[in-house]
Amino acid sequence: MVKLSAKKLNELEGKSLGQSAWLEVTQERINNFAEATEDRQWIHVDPEKAARSPLKSTVAHGFLLLSLLPFFLSQCEIFQTKFRFAVNYGLNRVRFTSPVHTGDRIRNQASLKKVEKKGLRKVMLTIENTVEIEGKQKPALVAEILVLLYL
Numbered sequence: 001m002v003k004l005s006a007k008k009l010n011e012l013e014g015k016s017l018g019q020s021a022w023l024e025v026t027q028e029r030i031n032n033f034a035e036a037t038e039d040r041q042w043i044h045v046d047p048e049k050a051a052r053s054p055l056k057s058t059v060a061h062g063f064l065l066l067s068l069l070p071f072f073l074s075q076c077e078i079f080q081t082k083f084r085f086a087v088n089y090g091l092n093r094v095r096f097t098s099p100v101h102t103g104d105r106i107r108n109q110a111s112l113k114k115v116e117k118k119g120l121r122k123v124m125l126t127i128e129n130t131v132e133i134e135g136k137q138k139p140a141l142v143a144e145i146l147v148l149l150y151l
Contacts, residue, residue, distance in 0.1 A: 004081040006123055009115045017110040017127065020072040022134060025060045027102045035063040045104070055099055055122040061135035065106070065131055065141045072108035073127065073145070084150040089124060092144035095117065098133060105134040113144065124127060 001082040027047065034040045042049045043059055070088065081085070085144055100106060114126035124146060131141040 001130060004078060004083045004149075006115070006117065006151060009078070009125070009149075012112045014046070014117045015112060017073075017076040017078060017112055019110070020075040020108045022105040023068070023072075024053045024105050025064075029060060030058060030060050030064065030102060033061055033067075037061070037063065039063075042083050055101070055104070058102045060140075061139070062100070062102075065096070065100060066091075066094065067145065068106075068131075069129055069143070069145050070106065071094055072129070072131070073110060073147075076110055078112075081142065083111040086147050086149045089146035089148045091146065092126070094141070094143040096141055098136065098138040098140050100133060100140045106140060107133050107134070108132070118148065123149050125151065 015138045030044050034045050037073060039061060043053060043055065044061055045058065047058050051055075109130045111128045112125060114124075116124040116126075116128050118124050127145050127147060129141070129145060130139045133140050
């Protein structure tokens with residue numbers, strides 16, 4: 001496994017980190033998230049009632065999509081290299097721009113916006129994310145995630 005370096009990260013600043021594989025958003029995943037977060041609003045968990053709504057079906061929680069960012073980012077090459085560990089530090093400019101319906105497939109497009117040295121063998125990454133919905137023009141989510149990476 002290749003060791004990740006600050007030099008390599010600086011070379012990637014401003015560049016695409018690639019895209020994740022498609023992931024189907026199932027009702028089971030939505031229900032599990034609803035249980036874990038105590039957010040059982042009918043628009044997420046009641047397919048019959050949701051079918052009569054303007055959205056025509058249940059939709060994923062926005063925070064479910066947000067919580068998938070670490071999974072999507074784990075598919076990027078830089079997170080498949082050797083480093084000590086990474087922690088979520090925060091988020092910037094989060095917008096839920098389009099609903100994700102049950103059965104939709106989503107993927108993430110990521111780019112490395114900024115690399116900041118934060119100490120010996122430690123850097124802060126600002127990563128731009130666009131979660132796309134297969135077959136739709138408008139993304140589901142746009143957000144910057146801050147990752148503190150210990151090299």
